[in-house]
Amino acid sequence: MRETVRLKNTGLRGVTVADSAISFIDGEKGILIYRGYRIEDLVAYSTFMETSYLLLFGTLPTPEQLDSFTQQVKAMRTLPGHVIDSMRLWPKNARPMDILQASVPLLSMTKDREEGDEPDRRICLECSIGLIARLPSLVAVWHRIRTGQPILEPDPNLDHAANFLWMLQGKKPDTATAGDLDICLILHADHTFNASTFAAREVVSTRASLYAGVSAALGALSGNLHGGANTKVMEMLIKLENEPDIEQWVAGQLRRGDRLMGMGHAIYKTGDPRVAFLKTMGKRLEKQTVTKWAAISERIEKAALALFAEQGKTTILPNVDFASAPVYHLMGIPTDLMTPVFAISRVAGWCAHIIEEQFADAQGKPALYRPQAQYVGEYCGPMGCEYVPMKTR
Template sequence: MADATDEQIQIHRGLNGVYFDRSDVCFIDGRLGELRYRGYSIHDLAERSTFEETAYLLFYGDLPTSDERAKFDRELRDARVLPASALDVIRAVKDAHPMEVLRTAVSALGASDPEVDDKSAEANLRKAIRLTSQVPMLVAAHHRIRQGLEPVSPDPSLGHAANFLWMVKGERPSEDAAALMDMDFILHAEHGANASSFTARVVAGTDANLHAAVTSAVAALSGPSHGGAAENVMKMAMEIAAPERAAEWVKSKRANREPIMGFGHRVYRTEDPRARHMREGVRRLSREMGQPKWYAILEAVVESMKPYARLGVNVNVDFYAGVVYYLHGIPD
């Protein structure tokens, strides 16, 4: 077969429109704004499930029975252990950006995991469960260490999201705060072949171990066009500073053809179905934390962006997520 000529080659920038696999894990309809995990609507999971149940669903394909849920909870809680070497790495690079620290620390976990080179499906599942517990612990430990504080030991009586907040702040979160973080974890748990997931699959396809694949995913997630979006929304809110300034700020940015952080999506042509679930939680949390202005600023930006919604520039999940992290004292 003759080689294709330059005129015959079609380049798909960003792999847009390229299909490379089928998935039973996630379904996305960008035109209708629909997202499902294993056949379950994201709306039902966000409103009625917990992160632990959702993680089980993604790992095993079905929601757990009560006995399966109890066993899975124990596995997650038993995995709340960080090797000393990972903490040493965090201390050594504590002044770096949190995503760079997380990438390095995940790699360090692989260096000390006894099953790192066992690539069987069973071993990979065990490692995935361990990483599910360990990654938020790495984030919390770095947050404490860079403030000159000692990491907080996990509390086995707390669920996944509540324990993360406990380890970040050293105090038990309110039920509302824990529920909102739990929902945030659910909404970000799966999204098909996004940049970080695709990167992990490419690396796993070379027969690299699971920790190497996850390390590469974190590296992709660190990009400002991917995981960095939530951080940039908070920077935007700080720059606007007051709700009454939002309209003029948006007008100026649009006139200069600059993007508005937290708006638009590569897949969704309508509002991101995850965004609405964060909105009410952010309103309550900002009041609870005595900082209602951040919610007011975000809503003023949403109002100012309404004329652009017909062009497909709608609010996405990162628009509200950045404020959640900021209110919990996690600035970036």
């Protein structure tokens, strides 16, 4: 019998698998950079359209380039008729992330430019612009269908974030709220080799289409340990809205070994730089309502950090999901649409990574991902086990 030392499942954390020029994280210093630019500067000076251009093309656009890019996005917001017809047939209680993932292959059936067997950078960029344009429409149209409301046409006079809120809610958002959502989209646009981005890159390394890569990324994002966490955070806040002793509830969660959604991050050890912007945004939005999400969140955070400190776990801090959930809620976005809103933003990063993966070298030949597993199953020698026929078992 052979001796097998079992490997620890680390989820590939700390394992470098490819070069990338798209984004960078310094988890010890709390730094996030897109294409060389600090997230703080992009939030202060950029827009989601400009940030999307930066991620896809690698440089900041000129005014003319940004205008052309924005007009391309606006022109592609309308969904093909067969997509809407299909959505009308789907169960109204289906999970929105499942709807979104199922819709992307439908878009691939009527691409504006047909992808060939060999990847073409120009066509991939055009398809990317189409997905950035249409994912918000998919989310909004599905919500209108499932709630029995008339579908609204995109408004070419509205920018990306404002148009999504219009198509979703049926009313034009105020400038401040639309601006806040645009910042949220910038903050979520890319985050190096997270689970969904890695899924997209792995899939297209087989020379599958950009649409296949984005569909795979959506599947990965839907999980509660990735994009689905913001929904779970909001469910937790709603549950605790009338809880008199939040601190005791937090202590009970941690004592039982249950996960406290929105706390901790695989990379950031001294703080997620996106959280501060979202907290400020949440407090500003809350002034317009009578809710108390900021206060509840603050009590959860303080209680959790105190207990973590007692255990010596000083690197477990609030993450972007903890801070973004109440912001989306205050914008009137339904809880189960919070992860799809994450996808509306992250699709820009996914497409940038897919294109980078497809054209990893001058010949456009991606390295097929093929990791190796250590076999720990039955072992009867190098020739395998003896097969015993059914009648003699």
